[in-house]
Amino acid sequence: MYNFELEFALFLVCLSLIFLNLYRKKQTSLNLPPGNMGWPFLGETIAYLKPYAATTVGKFMEEHISRYGKIYKSHLFGEPTIVSADSGLNKFILQNEGRLFECSYPRSIGGILGKWSMLVLVGEMHKDMRIISLNFLSNSRLKTHLLREVEKHTLLVLSSWTHNSVIFAQDEAKKFTFNLMAEHIMSLEPGKPETEELKSEYITFMKGVVSAPLNFPGTAYRKALKSRSTILKFIEQKMEERILRKSEDENELLGWVLKNSNLSKEQILDLVLSLLFAGHETSSVAISLAIYFLQGCPTAVQQLREEHLEIGKMKKETGETELSWDDYKKMEFTQCVISETLRLGNVVRFLHRKAVKDVRYKGYDIPCGWKVLPVIAAVHLDETLFDQPWHFNPWRWQQPHESNSHGTTNPTSNNYFMPFGGGPRLCAGSELAKLEMAVFIHHLVLKFDWTLADSDQAFAFPFVDFPKGLPIKITVHTSS
Numbered sequence: 001m002y003n004f005e006l007e008f009a010l011f012l013v014c015l016s017l018i019f020l021n022l023y024r025k026k027q028t029s030l031n032l033p034p035g036n037m038g039w040p041f042l043g044e045t046i047a048y049l050k051p052y053a054a055t056t057v058g059k060f061m062e063e064h065i066s067r068y069g070k071i072y073k074s075h076l077f078g079e080p081t082i083v084s085a086d087s088g089l090n091k092f093i094l095q096n097e098g099r100l101f102e103c104s105y106p107r108s109i110g111g112i113l114g115k116w117s118m119l120v121l122v123g124e125m126h127k128d129m130r131i132i133s134l135n136f137l138s139n140s141r142l143k144t145h146l147l148r149e150v151e152k153h154t155l156l157v158l159s160s161w162t163h164n165s166v167i168f169a170q171d172e173a174k175k176f177t178f179n180l181m182a183e184h185i186m187s188l189e190p191g192k193p194e195t196e197e198l199k200s201e202y203i204t205f206m207k208g209v210v211s212a213p214l215n216f217p218g219t220a221y222r223k224a225l226k227s228r229s230t231i232l233k234f235i236e237q238k239m240e241e242r243i244l245r246k247s248e249d250e251n252e253l254l255g256w257v258l259k260n261s262n263l264s265k266e267q268i269l270d271l272v273l274s275l276l277f278a279g280h281e282t283s284s285v286a287i288s289l290a291i292y293f294l295q296g297c298p299t300a301v302q303q304l305r306e307e308h309l310e311i312g313k314m315k316k317e318t319g320e321t322e323l324s325w326d327d328y329k330k331m332e333f334t335q336c337v338i339s340e341t342l343r344l345g346n347v348v349r350f351l352h353r354k355a356v357k358d359v360r361y362k363g364y365d366i367p368c369g370w371k372v373l374p375v376i377a378a379v380h381l382d383e384t385l386f387d388q389p390w391h392f393n394p395w396r397w398q399q400p401h402e403s404n405s406h407g408t409t410n411p412t413s414n415n416y417f418m419p420f421g422g423g424p425r426l427c428a429g430s431e432l433a434k435l436e437m438a439v440f441i442h443h444l445v446l447k448f449d450w451t452l453a454d455s456d457q458a459f460a461f462p463f464v465d466f467p468k469g470l471p472i473k474i475t476v477h478t479s480s
């Protein structure tokens with residue numbers, strides 16, 4: 001018996017050595033991109049995640065690109081990784097979702113957003129959830145429903161701003177996007193105690209989403225898991241109310257999903273939570289970035305004012321008060337400001353994918369199972385593609401077909417500009433996000449002037465945040 005166990009153990013050791021050897025041989029026969037695998041287990045994760053100014057690619061990325069080129073290997077988030085700052089590879093990765101690559105966020109994200117969250121789902125289930133989200137965020141709903149809601153919530157926030165006061169623009173933007181999503185998803189009214197309770201629970205939840213996934217007493221992650229279950233109980237209660245009333249309001253996502261889908265309770269809860277997350281955090285950061293960039297660019301504010309005064313003048317003539325879809329379509333320079341804000345601010349900096357097959361790209365091998373990070377921010381800030389990429393220059397979006405000084409054509413095309421990702425997982429809320437930004441900017445420039453009340457700037461942690469909350473001094477704009 002003893003001999004058998006010993007022999008079996010030896011057999012296993014030999015087998016592992018053979019596999020290890022084969023794996024090593026395979027690795028050395030591959031043409032992996034250059035790079036550094038860093039420390040055992042930790043790899044280069046700590047250096048990769050070190051905060052840096054959001055309008056740059058950060059020291060880590062800069063040094064790695066200059067040493068190894070735009071495609072390099074590393075060891076990040078506990079896995080061997082290919083990092084791509086190459087526009088062609090980024091596009092290739094996103095367009096081959098489900099065939100060569102697959103969405104692969106760290107396990108902690110699934111733990112907190114839920115296993116049915118759209119960010120972690122792949123395959124058919126992802127498609128089903130995506131169809132529901134797209135349906136709910138469709139252009140026709142934007143026109144008939146959401147535009148009005150967006151304007152209502154913008155005015156609600158701006159009406160609380162008083163002349164000569166200091167406000168924290170990031171908090172105000174969060175208030176706006178949270179109220180909008182909470183009403184659109186569950187018909188929650190702004191300012192009501194239940195909405196405020198959910199908001200404060202949600203703040204704790206968010207701190208955990210972006211913190212290290214350490215599930216010990218007292219950590220932000222543990223607190224966020226607790227908040228997650230409180231928020232889910234809240235949503236569940238709202239679901240039960242609708243089932244009891246037997247009258248699902250199809251104007252809100254919850255009522256619509258209950259009536260029109262076969263999703264289980266658990267799936268609906270994760271869908272609602274992840275839409276609240278995806279729809280609120282990103283666009284509030286984008287609005288804060290626009291406020292920040294514009295205070296440093298008075299010429300753009302002036303041009304925006306001219307555009308929006310003109311729209312306002314025409315509305316006065318027709319006696320309309322609310323913004324219409326036609327008005328929105330007239331906001332051409334505003335769209336340039338939005339694109340430039342997203343390019344320079346990079347709300348989402350990189351995406352998490354893994355190779356599901358062995359892939360060859362530009363002579364490099366990307367082994368099956370390796371993590372792949374398309375860094376969309378690095379392309380947006382690439383000076384071989386965008387002239388002086390570190391400058392806030394909304395006018396660059398007015399000549400999309402001209403060459404830049406490096407002779408590259410059309411840097412503003414979808415090949416290079418991907419703030420909302422791309423391929424089958426392109427952001428479901430991209431049109432809503434642009435609408436929110438445009439309507440907010442419309443009322444902001446017509447009603448207020450603003451300057452920084454204290455020095456602050458956006459940092460990538462890698463989630464983008466203004467450490468001081470972007471304090472601005474506001475004065476009522478006199479020509480309004």
Ligand code: HEM
Nearest residue numbers: 130278279282283286347348351420421425427428429433
């Ligand atoms: C400026 C604001 C926004 C930015 C920069 C942004 C960016 C992104 C990016 C880059 C992705 C792709 C993630 C990936 O491929 O791994 C994404 C996905 C998604 N976004 Fe947004 N987003 C914004 C606003 C919104 C809004 C307002 C909503 C509305 C609820 C939303 C809902 C979603 C959803 C549901 C997905 C998952 C799509 C899928 O997996 O099929 N986003 N977003």
